[in-house]
Amino acid sequence: MNKNCTVLIVDDDEFLRSVYTEQLSKGGVDVVSAANGLEAMEYVENQMPSIILLDVMMPKMNGFEFLEKLRGIDGGKDVEVVMLTNLGQESDKLEAGRFGVTKYLVKTEVKIQDIIDIIHVCANETKENV
Amino acid sequence: MQRLTTSTSKTKTSTSGKKFGWWRDLSITVKLAIGFVFISLFSVGATAYFAFDIAQESLTDAASRNVMDINSVMQGYVLEFLESEKGRAVDFASDGFIRDATNQIILGEDMSQELQRHLVDNKMSLDRTISGINIFDRDINIVASSDLVELTKGYDISDHLYVLDTLNNEYGEASVSDVIVQTHFDIGQELIVVSAPLTHRDTGELLGVLALYVELDELNAVLNGGRQTDLGGTWDDDSSEYSSEMYLVNSEGLMISESRYVAQVILSQEVDTPAATACDENYSAEFRYSNVFGIPVIGASSCLPRGWVLVVEVEEDAALEGLARLKRNVAISSFVVLIIALLLTILPARGILVPLRDLSSAVKKMDGHDFTARAHPSGSDEIGVLGGLFNNMAERLNVIDTMKTEFISLASHQLRKPLAVLKWSGELLSDEKVGKLSDEQHKYIARMNESTVEMVELVDGFLNISRIDSRLVKSNPERVELVTLVQKILHKYEDVIENKEFDVETLREEKIYVFADPLLVRELCTILISNAMKYTQQKGSIIIDVKSDSTGKLFSVTDTGVGIPAGEQDKIFSKFHRGSNVDRGRNDGIGLGLYAFKQLADVMDLNVGFNSTEGEGSRFWIHFD
Incomplete structure (x- = not known):
């Protein structure tokens, strides 16, 4: 079965969500978005995405809270998570590392192209599997 | 010049440049101790001084009075003794038999035997102090004696000059001679001669002189108590207790009594001490001097007939022994007072110093940027109040500091x-991901993107400084590969490099590893690369070199930029410093970059440095061990 690369975008900023969605969709990637941790939780309980782009500062349930919950559910342990944030403290990076996050990116540090490239790796991998 | 280290800055201790700065720098305990010691020593010293003065005076007075009293008494005894002997002489000279017999001998009759027996049996027996009796005629020839041998000795007139004076005496008037050394009566020691004129019983005509010979010992027995004991009295010999001495000095200044210090001084020891010579002027007095044996004494003297002097001396040390004891007691008590004073300083000092040190340590912590430091005031004395106020202030500072940090962070x-x-958004536009742009549009978008990058850097800078100043930066070293890191940083600045047409070279291909905190290393390298880009003009050249040798690894960034003016090179790591040769109109920095650079390097314990020439360029480097 063909399985497309599904990206779950979790960010409370509407504009950014639309930017991600638009740019990422071009590469043949399925994009789903959620406005906060709670909404994201609802999605993953039904379906596990291939990769999650996770913001930290969100209302209702922030990125770390979601992450903790995610790792506790079926199939949640191995999902790749890329954290995107405005915070840059080492303590946050360490915290993220605890939950198996390998990519912790500060928004103002990275280019939008870098994010697209990361997602396309996933997309290429999935294509190979096909 | 601003201190750059992140460690607690050394406060400049008040170098009181004046003369007594050394005093002010002493600890309080030492000051108190010195104060107490001085006060107690001074009090004890002053008291002791006066006490000594009075004690010495009264002891000396007492001793002087003592010797004078003894001297008066002894003078009486001596005079009485001499009077007694003179009385004897007169008494014997008035004896009828002696007078008649003498007269007859002078007229040619040989009465010597009878007279001798009379003298011995009836006269000398009366007084055992008399060792012998001689009877002289007017020509100073011995005509009769208690010992017949005297008559045969062939004396000369010069042997008996001591009786010359007596020839001129009135009837009943006796004279005492000085001490004589000629042997008479086979007495092997010094004698004094007491003589009285002999006169005819009826006519009163002078016949000659009757002389009594008394051993000097008899005279000295008066001084040493022997005579008193012989007469049946008691003699309290406290001389050993009091270290005193009594002796007679004759008119020639020679001792005629024995001394307890030296043997055989009679008629050989000259005495020229003040006491002895005072009698030349015919008054008795008391003195302090060293006697002829070199011992300091208090002495009193009185005059006797024949120019003799009676001297009584008491050793000064013995007399003032009480003073020595006083001195010893004072020394002991001052030592005790000193110890007590020192102990007494410790108690109140502790009461002051312990809370003071507690407060001081809290202040010190706060000096090291720990706003949670608090004092522990006990009691509400001045220091307690100070401690409480400090804590209030500390709390306010803590709140402000926290607010500041939170504010900047937020x-x-x-x-x-x-x-x-x-x-x-800017990137998407310039990457033409939302539509093609004209060249002019590209230009504007590019400029906007540059400004955005500037702003990002500024905000990053603020955050950094806030964290650095709050001492929140910690270094957690790991293995970091430098070449990859450089590539990542350069990737960030791709647009800038393209726009400014820089010629960027990285001089290392293979991997170079260092052991350092990855985020902080990235920070350091970024600052240098960013600065190179900022301060190098269009089409300039930037060389990033990573190399490894025996001393360690070196990361350096060399540019052909504006350089740093020579006079400002010592200030470039200061907060808010911007080179004077940098165009003021530029808005891409507020002088925090190199400040953060140096602070971080210190936290990471790394050696950093630079060379720069104004107008030619700069080279900044970081050395890893």
Whole structure:
């Protein structure tokens, strides 16, 4: 079965969500978005995405809270998570590392192209599997 | 010059440049101790001084009075003794038999035997102090004696000059001679001669002189108590207790009594001490001097007939022994007072110093930027109040500091949100992901993107400084590969490099590893690369070199930029410093970059440095062990 690369975008900023969605969709990637941790939780309980782009500062349930919950559910342990944030403290990076996050990116540090490239790796991998 | 280290800055201790700065720098305990010691020593010293003065005076007075009293008494005894002997002489000279017999002998009759027996049996027996009796005629020839041998000795007139004076005496008037050394009566020691004129019983005509010979010992027995004991009295010999001495000195200044210090001084020891010579002027007095044996004494003297002097001396040390004891007691008590004073300083000092040190340590912690430091005031004395006020102040500072940190942090994060949007939107536009752009549009978008990057850097800078100043930066070293890191940083500045047409070279291909905190290393390298880009003009050249040798690894960035003016090179790591040769109109920095650079390097314990020439360029380097 063909399985497309599904990206779950979790960010409370509407504009950014639309930017991600638009740019990422071009590469043949399925994009789903959620406005906060709670909404994201609802999605993953039904379906596990291939990769999650996770913001930290969100209302209702922030990125770390979601992450903790995610790792506790079926199939949640191995999902790749890329954290995107405005915070840059080492303590946050360490915290993220605890939950198996390998990519912790500060928004103002990275280019939008870098994010697209990361997602396309996933997309290429999935294509190979096909 | 501003101190750059992140460790607690050394406060400049008040170098009181004046003369007594050394006093002010002493600890309080030492000051108190010195104060107490001085006060107690001074009090004891002053008291002791007066006590000594009075004690010495009264002891000396007492001793002087003592010797004078003894001297008067002894003078009486001596005079009485001499009077007694003179009385004897007169008494014997008035004896009828002696007078008749003498007269007859002078007229040619040989009465010597009878007279001798009379003298011995009836006269000398009366007084055992008399060792012998001689009877002289007017020509000073011995005509009769208690010892017939005297008559045969063939004396000369010069042997008996001591009786010359007596020839001129009135009837009943006796004279005492000085001490004589000629042997008479086979007495092997010094004698004094007491003589009285002999006169005819009826006519009163002078016949000659009757002389009594008394051993000097008899005279000295008066001084040493022997005579008193012989007469049946008691003699309290306290001389051993009091170290005193009594002796007679004749008119020639020679001792005629024995001394307890030296043997055989009679008629050989000259005495010229003040006491002895005072009698030349015919008064008795008391003195302090060293006697002929070199011992310091208090002496009194009185005059006797024949120019003799009676001297009584008491050793000064013995007399003033009480003073020595006083001195010893004072020394002991001052020592005790000293110890007590020192102990007494410790108690109140502790009461002051312990809370003071507690407060001091809290202040010190706060000096090291620990606003949670608090004092522990006990009691409400001045220091307690100070401690409480300090804690209030500390709390306010803590609140302010926390607020400041939180504010900067919050503000920076809040600023970052829109900046992220700006940045990405700009990138999407310039990457033509939302439509093609004209060249002119590209130009504007490029400029906007540059500004966005500037703003991001500024905000990053603020956040950094806030964290550095709050001592929140910690270094957690790991293995970091430098070449990859450089590539990542350069990737960030791709647009800038392209726009400014820089010629960027990285001089290392293979991997170079260092052991350092990855985020902080990235920070350091970014600052250097960013600065190179900022301060190098269009089409300039930037060389990033990573190399490894025996001393360690070196990361350096060399540019052909504006350089740093020579006079400002010692200030470039200061906060808010910007080179004077940098165009003021530029808005891409507020002078925090190199400040953060140096602070971080210190936290990481790394050696950093630079060379720069104004107008030619700069080279900054970081050395890893």
